[in-house]
Amino acid sequence: MTHPLIDRLSAELGWPCLESHDDLTAFTAREGVHVLFVPGDPARNLESADVAVILPELRMAFQGRFDCAVVGDTIEAEVREATRVLKTPSLIFYRAGEVIGALPKVRDWDEYMARITQILTRSNAA
Secondary structure, three states, rough: OOHHHHHHHOOOOOOEEEEEEEHHHHHHHHOOOOOOOOOOOOHHHHHHHHHHHHHHHHHHOOOEEEEEEEEOOOHHHHHHHHHOOOOEEEEEEEOOEEEEEEEEOOOOOHHHHHHHHHHHHHHHOO
16 A cells, blocks of 8 residues: 555554455455455555545544555455456455455545445345
């Protein structure tokens, strides 16, 4: 990660940066819903910094119903291929180690609220 807005997610907010498959497995297998932020290359994709600002606001809006981690460069390609969420930046939602939804690219606030509500509802019924 080379963008200050992405780096602050770990440095200031304490979100883990997942750098290995073991990190990914341990984080997504825990109880609850987990969101992986896959930033992509912030130098080539200006939306990456936007999502780095939006995601903490989404977490607050959903009153901590999910926790978050940043996917590091070392496993980003692996995560994108395994989840078939190829566009970045993306938010990939997990419950019990399984993908339950994804939101690639930047969305408007209302779409985030509606889609995340659907994902969380779907995950509770599973």
